[in-house]
Amino acid sequence: MIKSLVPPPGPARTLALAQLISRTGDGAYYVTAALFFTQVVGLSAARLGLGLTIAWTVALVLGVPLGHVTDRRGARGTAAFFFLCAAAAVGSYLVVRSFPLFVLAASLYAVGQRSGSAAQQALLAGVVPKEQLTKVRAFLQASYNAGLSVGAALGGIVLLFDTREAYLAAFALNACGFAVASLVLMRAPAVAPTPAAPKDEKGRSVFQDRPYVAVSLLNLVLVLHVPLIDVALPLWIVGHTEAPKWVLSVMFVLNTLAVVVFQVRVARGVTDLTSAARYVVRGGLLLGAGCVVFAFSGSGGSAWSAVLLLIAAAGVQTVGEMAQMAGTWEISFGLAPDGRHGQYQAFFGSGLTVAEIVGPLALTGLLVYWGAPGWILLGALFAAAGFAMVPVVKWGERRLAATTGAAGAPVAAEQQPAMD
Template identity: 75%
Template sequence: MDSLKTTLRGSARTLAVGQLISKTGDGAYYVTSALFFTQVVGLSPAELGLGLTIAWTVALAVGVPLGHLADRVGPRETAVFFFCCAAVAAGSYVFVRSFPLFVLAATVYAIGQRSGSAAQQALLAGVVQKGKITTVRAFLQAASNAGLAFGAALGGMVLLFDTREAYLTAFALNSVVFLAAALVLTRVPTVAPAPVSSEGEKSRSVLKDRPYVAVSVLNLILVLHGPLIDVALPLWIVTHTEAPKWVLAAMFVLNTLAVVAFQVRVARGVTDMTSAGRYVVKGGLLLGLSCVVFAYSGSGSSVWSAALLLLTAAAIQTAGEMMQSAGTWEISFGLTPDGRHGQYQAFFGSGHTVAELIGPLVLTGLLVYWGPPGWILLGALFVVASFLMVPAAKWGERRLNAGKATTGASPSGAE
């Protein structure tokens, strides 16, 4: 415990406070935004979905170039700037009265949030010792979930009042907390920008780092567990099980509180790339097992047996999620060349954005319309992706070490 306190003091603790603050606003936004834009602004559900898809697609497309900017300008300054952009976008929602303005505001918000988070990861890599990054990252994840839970509770109060003024208050809160998070980040020591590539030096683009691309794609498959609780599971519970609807809320609370309570403890077992690969495999196996239990919850079970199976599956999934996350954090940072954490973390984090974009469509078709066989297939995908992560990470290690041996410093990241 003393070593953990030592690790989490100073800059690491400041980063966690910033994460807690920013995610509190996000939690309130996620709970209230859909109803605000459809019932208050007057957008149709189709317009809402299309606008968000456009916004996050644009954020995905510009993520790597803006991550490269963070490396060149400095991650702290970049994170502060983009969090301020997110604050402005969140505040502008109170003036949105048409679909084009919604798309514009949502796009700025998505870019600010995603690019700010990527720059924050690069800042983490610059101010925390390499051997402690995974532990600190786990602490940040716990702070993130705590912020989301608290923000969701505030959002629930907004829904209780269900007035235009209450919704506007939620968006104003989101704007203020992003500004507060940006202010907190200014207390973290600045990280020197990476030097500009010399003329004739090979391209440093992450897109040319094939092992890292492979690791990121495999992680994209593994993080498909994210959209499960948001989209697929509510529909699965309603159409395929006898379980009461409140089970979904219980599953969400279980997941959130477990990550807050145990993510740091789980991450302590990841100390190097070998243990990281082992944790990813264990996490993938648990995610696969959870899919099997989810599949059985729809096999004509009674109300209470279905509820028990769903909660059991959620607990197994959460354990798998924590192990997979801890392992992939170590791999994603460990395979990043010095001076390129901005663009590399932006690219790795884009897997979460892609999962959120394609997850609802893929998982709905796979699970809701296909049923139990779809769950088994999804579980198999989790297991296969986790096992493939080990050779992919070793491939990346060999390439990284070969680059260091060739240049005598950081590898170029080119093929």
Template identity: 55%
Template sequence: MTNSLVPPAGPQRVLALAQLANSVGDGAYYVTSALYFTHVVGLAPGRVGLGLTVAWAVGSLVGVPLGRLADRRGPRGTAALLALATAATVASFLVVRGFLPFVLAACAYASAQSGLAAARQALLAGLVPAGERTGLLAHLQSTLNAGLAVGAGLGGLALHAGTRAAYLGVFALDAVSFLLCAALMLGLPSVAPVSAVVRRSHGLGVLRDRPYVLVTFLNTVLLLRMPLLSLGIPLWITERTEAPAWLVSALFVLNTGAVMVFQVRMARGVTGLASATRAVRRSGLVMLASCAVFALSSGVSPWVAVGVLVAGAVLQVVAEMQQSAGSWQLAFDLAPADRMGEYQGFFGTGVTVARTMGPLVLTALLVGWGTPGWLLLGGVMLAASYAMGPATRWATATATAGPSKEPVRQPVPVN
């Protein structure tokens, strides 16, 4: 694995450039979209939240069939087509006026984004050797954070201007970024689609693979760390501590910067199922420690709270990077090679579920229960991380002994 923060030349670098292109646009979109829909389109905040919840629920449902489409039609063309579809849906927001058109456009956007993620993972699996995938995904995660940071800065300029033209410029930028992403992916080598013989034998598809479903569920529990940074910690700081509100932004910058700099290094030792499950277990232990530290920030002086919260955030981002590296390896190694898009589409629903259900769970635990809520959250995540080992062993055993008509994963020793 390369020591550089830049992926090797060839398909890996092109995939990183495609990631950078659309993440810049997404960063600008994320920081401006809520105010655009409320201030420019004129929707009530509650209706915006409802519409986006519905949209991402729909997106999580269509991720699997769109991933299966990538397997059947080839991931390169499917990924490029879905990037173009994302550009079109972003552009449609420029003319949306009213709640129903907004919901329809948001559903199309979320569906295209979910399908694009699955198709891009299948494309990566087809172009990059198995031993190099986790390292590349670490590069892509660093690239994603860098692009989001740049895009957020551009979005901040639009927020400062506060004009309709500035908001429209952000959406146009996001649409163009996905056009560039599509162009870059079309320049990659093609990956052969699944043969017609394999297609006819799937039935319920990935849902029949109960060990993989369990691994995905456990990973979804671990992904509660995502709304923790964007919602749980901000609410905790403002509702339960004496720390200044600006610390919310500082902790976000700390997290983003740490992932940009250290994610590649953190993923370096994850090369197979055994090392992946060890990384996930370590992430659970560190996450429990992080939750315990965060809980200590309540009831102390403002500057003591700041120090405690920074320490908790450092532990949290270490756990995040370990969990990410381990889960990437598991998602690929436990999926049949000829159904990669379908399986990655299903595994990716964990992100959507965590983002949809996480705010409700974290608000109840942290704001409602306080310190016991933090400890319960850390305990649940520790239990999920330790359960990943037995679930992975079940997955490899089932694959080895499964019926011959199903694609068989190669057995890999798991500690």
């Protein structure tokens, strides 16, 4: 397991360490935040949800413009700055006691966390050779999950004490985590900023890169597995199956540990855009198959049969998640022009933000209220998005070749078979 967390010495190890530190604090925050703001601060559940929706919407709107700032100012300094903003936001929770100030602090946190992560991806693209990006990104994902797991365990201790001081200690840990991660990032090599483009030059914005926009939209569908696990699945288990509630913890632990241990191994098979597209197809099919098994878990059998089906479905989806992530990492980096990874990674990452904003409501309606047919439809959407990635990636290769003048390599890649 340790080998799955520790990349080779150099910039990759620095980035993984920053990821581990920042996400440990985030893990404690995620477990404790809702109870703190509702039970200690006194916000209603509706106000808490509204405030978080506003915050993540602000982060979504500002994502690409701040990604452009990352390109122009340099990825290392902006990543460190955004993480410091997140640290300041979480630190302010120690004194925030009103709804307007909560919305302001939550917005700063969302912007700092999301823009910092996008800048970190741009820094990764600038300090790691292209052929190693997906492998290193897998190490970072393993560090991400390990940090969240440790943080969640610490958050569980906070919930055990269930005091105001314990909650504040969790927030202080998160603030310190972002601050320390910011200092760690400054140890990475600097990436030269991208000079301003001439005013008459076309195609400089990610919004004008139609293949990349299409890839990002398909990825938005695929990352619906995140709010699926966080929101819709718990409601499905409670309302439609005979399984006990503790099965949720088992599924979460298995998912987290599997990603920590196996994500780097899974990513080894992704070597170029063609293999990346194949992995996304496999990921989409596995995510879809998991949905079908979830549908059968509510068929009215015994509690133990429901538990076995739920765990089996979660296992299938975890493998699909790892394949999908490994493929889309390569695609998100491979189709982005050099010097513009800040805005491109910000735009690509905005798909997860949209999924977290829209997904809970959409998936709750689809799965909790429609039932098994909703699971089948969601599975079909996952599979369709995976298959659609193959022609869209080829489209993106052609556009990138045309804009960079390197037509040889992408054309050769298009002639390879899309599936094994």
